[in-house]
Amino acid sequence: MMTLAPFSPIRWNETASQTGGPYVHIGLAPKQAGFDIFENNFGNVLVSDQTLGERIDIEGRVYDGSGSLVRDALTEIWQANAEGRYAHPGDRQGKALDPSFRGWGRTGTDFETGVYRFETIKPGPVAAHNGALQAPHICVVLFARGINMGLHTRLYFSDEVDANLNDPVLAGIEWAVRRDTLVARRSEREGRAVYTFDVRLQDTPDGGRETVFFDI
Numbered sequence: 001m002m003t004l005a006p007f008s009p010i011r012w013n014e015t016a017s018q019t020g021g022p023y024v025h026i027g028l029a030p031k032q033a034g035f036d037i038f039e040n041n042f043g044n045v046l047v048s049d050q051t052l053g054e055r056i057d058i059e060g061r062v063y064d065g066s067g068s069l070v071r072d073a074l075t076e077i078w079q080a081n082a083e084g085r086y087a088h089p090g091d092r093q094g095k096a097l098d099p100s101f102r103g104w105g106r107t108g109t110d111f112e113t114g115v116y117r118f119e120t121i122k123p124g125p126v127a128a129h130n131g132a133l134q135a136p137h138i139c140v141v142l143f144a145r146g147i148n149m150g151l152h153t154r155l156y157f158s159d160e161v162d163a164n165l166n167d168p169v170l171a172g173i174e175w176a177v178r179r180d181t182l183v184a185r186r187s188e189r190e191g192r193a194v195y196t197f198d199v200r201l202q203d204t205p206d207g208g209r210e211t212v213f214f215d216i
Contacts, residue, residue, distance in 0.1 A: 028074055028143070032108045044107035046077075046120040050100035053121030058155065058184065061114045062142065065202030069114035073144040077168075079119055083133045084124030084136075093127055122157065122193070128168055135163035135170065142199060151156045152216045155197045156183045173212055181211045197215025 031041045049057065058077070069210045080100045080103070085095040087103040096169050101121065125133040131173040140154040156164055164170055165185070173179045184195035 017038055021177060024102075027064055029106060029108045030036040043104045044118045044130040046102050046105045046106050046118065048058070048100045051121055052098050052101070053124075054071075054193065055119070057117060057121050057189070058138070058182075058195050058197060059115055059117040061175045062109060062116070062144070062199045063201065063204055063208065065204065067204040067206055069109075070144055070201070071109055071111050071114045073109045073116070073142055074106065075109070075116045075118075076104070076141045076150075077120070077138050078104050078141075079120065079138040080126050080136075081112075082124050083168075084126045086126070088139055090176060095124075125163060130168075131167075132168060133163070135160050135167035137169075139165070140197075140199075146207050147201075151201075151213055152183050152214045153199070154214070155195070157195060178212055181209050 029038050029042065045054050062073040062075075064070055080091075081098040081101045083095040083098070085091050085093050085097060087097060087101065105118050105120065107118065109114050109161070116141075120138075123136045123138060124135055128134050135156055137157075140153045142151040142153075154169065156170065170179050170182065171181075181200070184197035187194050187196065198207055198208075200208045203212065
């Protein structure tokens, strides 16, 4: 019979934590870092020719508190399809799945320009826990050196004004200037919608407000 050692009253120091870098790309996006080691690389293209919905591009930059570009951040997104359903067994909505839409993507910021980019579709509205519809949105997670845990936020769309006004998450953010940090701006490029979503890890000297992050 194994005998357990008696409980020790000694107070041990907390184990040191690590941030997500500077080698985060080698482990999570190795091809971008120059290591072609996976048969199937996770990437920034979530769609195929068969995917239903409006094709959009999402792009932006990540800034630190000094206003400098974070050129080695890793960005992940998770979203519903054009009908507003996630490709996950936990989504019990009676909406159709789209087998040609992955719904999840990962990319690093470009080491030279600091720009990240995703090719995806605009998601449909998803029901909240109380049955009310949330505005179309995309879940965003950021990893980078100096960040001990992934930073979770959301991207909403500037052309969904009415839906945004009624979204329960946006409504829970008291100040309008803070809510605005979650709204991606729409433009057109070569006939395709482009939504620009810059992330600020802190308030920046140019007046940019820190992006709202969620405790998840």
